[in-house]
Amino acid sequence: MRILFMERSSEKPLQKPLQETKEENWLDKIKHSIRQSLFGLKKEVEEERQPEKKEQPIDSDITDPFPEECSAYWDKEQGFFSTFENGEFSKKERQKRTEKLGKGVVVFRDIGLTFYLVQKGDTIWSISQKLSKYPEFAYLKELDKNKLKSFNIPPKKLQIGMLIPIPLPEENRVLTDEQFAHYCYLAIREMENHPVYGQLTQELIKITPRKGLIKLMLAVAKQESGGKPLGQFEFHRWEPAKQSFSFSIFHVLMKHAGLRARQKLDLTEGQLYHPKNAAKLFLAFLFEKTGGNAHLILPLENHLTDFAKAYNGGGVKSDYIAQLKQYYEDANILLSPQAKLLSESRLLAQNNRVPEIRVTPTPNPEQIRTSQKNRIKF
Structure with missing residues (x-):
């Protein structure tokens, strides 16, 4: 809706009767009220048209860079995602996970990783030979001589009773x-x-x-x-x-x-x-x-x-x-x-x-x- 305004005259208006003046004042108030209502309505419409401003979360543009890439x-x-209080197994659980595979071969089965219990007289080479006799550790026969791809502990640091991680296959x-x-x-x-x-x-x-x-x-x-x-x-x-x-x-x-x-x-x-x-x-x-x-x-x-x-x-x-x-x-x-x-x-x-x-x-x-x-x- 458009409201038209008359041009204001520079001439001084003639004096009008009191009754007519009161009626004009009343009409002016009505016009002013209409203008205010229309202005408010227009403002509401414009606000509704404005897109809602949302607080941007931290780094909102970053999503999973490679969502389908997994191993x-x-x-x-799934045991990788279980939790254990203070990161430790209970005494009962530790006993359950400790297994004697054969003479001089004791292992502890953590989640996704198996440890070997060092025995008297063990060397890195002898440990590899003992474990490789078992199908699950057969790959140790071809163990890389590079210690970084192996047990990754200096031979002289082996101690009786020490639990050392058994290397995973590189693949x-x-x-x-x-x-x-x-x-x-x-x-x-x-x-x-x-x-x-x-x-x-x-x-x-x-x-x-x-x-x-x-x-x-x-x-x-x-x-x-x-x-x-x-x-x-x-x-x-x-x-x-x-x-x-x-x-x-x-x-x-x-x-x-x-x-x-x-x-x-x-x-x-x-x-x-x-x-x-x-x-x-x-x-x-x-x-x-x-x-x-x-x-x-x-x-x-x-x-x-x-x-x-x-x-x-x-x-x-x-x-x-x-x-x-x-x-x-x-x-x-x-x-x-x-x-x-x-x-x-x-x-x-x-x-x-x-x-x-x-x-x-x-x-x-x-x-x-x-x-x-x-x-x-x-």
């Missing part, structure tokens, strides 16, 4: 970068609601978004795995200086901050082998290590050296820092929209058994390293 080996054992350990990124995303989302670490995780992703945390996890895991492929080395390592094992793809030491993190997550040592649990342990370890102040060493772009020192010790070498930076840049390329499109097209082609969709291939990290355009500023 048949890691996902077939079970190895993960693609896409698979690992998928598990990291799931871990972050679960940690956001964890009873102990939930609030700390939510505060951290305000500073380092989920995508940044996934890149960080990929970089550190790659550094601990000696590059590609992830999982080429064992997920445990004896740390002579600390007289303890480190566990998971991140090699978190099971003492002090690392042990507290595992216990508060209610996870056993074997459960840490699962990549999702490993990512949860990684975050928990950072919180424990920094006293809940992980924001002081993150994001990595601003605190590369500080993070490296906190994670790997004050005596961290410059090579470690340089490699960590490079792996972080590689992870940034992996999580780029182009890389995700290529991965999705391949998956679609595989599932539907149709020719793969042609897209421009994702540049190899080696090709991009010299390009300033794709580099992250540190």
